[in-house]
Amino acid sequence: MGIHAAHWDDWALDALLAAKSHAGATVSLVVPARNEAGTVGAVVARVRQALMQTVDLVDEIVVIDSDSVDGTFDVATEAGARVHRSAEIRPDLGSHPGKGEAMWKSLFVTSGDLVVFMDADLLDWDTHFVPGLLGPLLTRPEVQLVKGFYARPGAGGPLEGGRVTELVARPLIALLFPELAGLVQPLAGEWAVRRSWFASLTVPTGYAVELAALVETVRRAGQPALAQVDLGTRAHQHQTLLDLGAMATQILAAALARVDVDTASTDGAVVLRQFREGLDPTRHVVPVVEREPAERFL
Incomplete structure (x- = not known):
């Protein structure tokens, strides 16, 4: 049957609002x-104006601040988001660094039946990302998770922003x-999911x-549970x-954990040695911790 594919403008906004209602x-x-x-304020403000104040498609915008040391918290708050520091959400469950941790913790401070995730570092994007991602969830009951994909233009060519996707994922x-x-784009940061499923x-x-959610979804529910939507163009800051x-x-x-391959991780971390110059490596301790399903703690 394959993975359902669509384009962001396959659904009129009025139709999505009616389906949501x-x-x-x-x-x-x-x-x-x-x-x-530098970027989170525009992400919040534009979505809030277009999809909360103008129409009632989005019910809440929540920023999960993952150990920022700049003004992310204040900028997001001033833009109209409800902001939570990841480490302060359910302190009884402990805290880990990372994007996945922030997304997992979001389930304890949000209430939406449908959850749309967007990266905070977007530079070239538009608010149609949100209704585009919601389209399959509001119109196809078998779909549990929707991935966005987009053109990623850059000075280095169309794949400039997809190095880990092409070389690893x-x-x-x-x-x-x-x-x-x-x-x-399996690693796209713009995706949506049914709250109960996530x-x-x-x-x-x-x-x-992102990859783990896709693997578990297709294993448990098959390809019909996945959809992908062409969102047009996206650019963001690169590492x-x-x-x-x-x-x-x-x-x-x-990925290896999901095919039962043991790795050299110790206490939830892997030591990555990178050689920048000569024989003296830089040691990078990389966390590889995984959270149990949030439903067990809700």
Whole structure:
């Protein structure tokens, strides 16, 4: 049957509002952010104006501040979001660094039946991302998770922003999870999911959250539970090549865990040695912790 694909303008906004009303559903926009004071305000303000104040598609915008040391918290608050520091959400459950942790923790401070995730570092985007991602969830009851995909223009070419996707995620999918091979951008930060479904998933605390959610979804519910939507164009800030090593390590660890391969992780971390110059490596301790399904604690 394959993974359902659509384009963001396949649904008129009025039709989505009617579908949302008919289903009695509520929508939470969650923006995980770490040191994104320069961009998070525009993400929040634009969505709030277009999809909360102008129409009632989004019911709440929540920013999860993941250990920022800049003005992310204040900027997001001033833009109209409800902001929570990840480490202060359910302190009884402890705290870990990472994007996945922020997304997992968001389930304890949001209420939407449908949860839309958007990265905080967006530079070239528009508010149609949100209704585009909601389209399959509001019109196809079998769909549990929707991934966005987009053109990613840059000075280095169209794949400039997809290095980990092309060098790590796509080869892993080809070798281990071929049922996901039809996804254009499996690591896209813009995606949406039914709240109850996300709460039932095991969630890596770092950058592997997207791949892990896809693998568990297709294994449990098959390809019909997934959809992908062309959102047009997106640009964001890029990390350096060496910084991407930690991201790749987390994605590899999560993938191997899902095919029962033991790794060299100790106490929930892997030591990544990177050689910048000569024989003296830089040691990077990379967390590979995974959270149990949130539904067990809600």
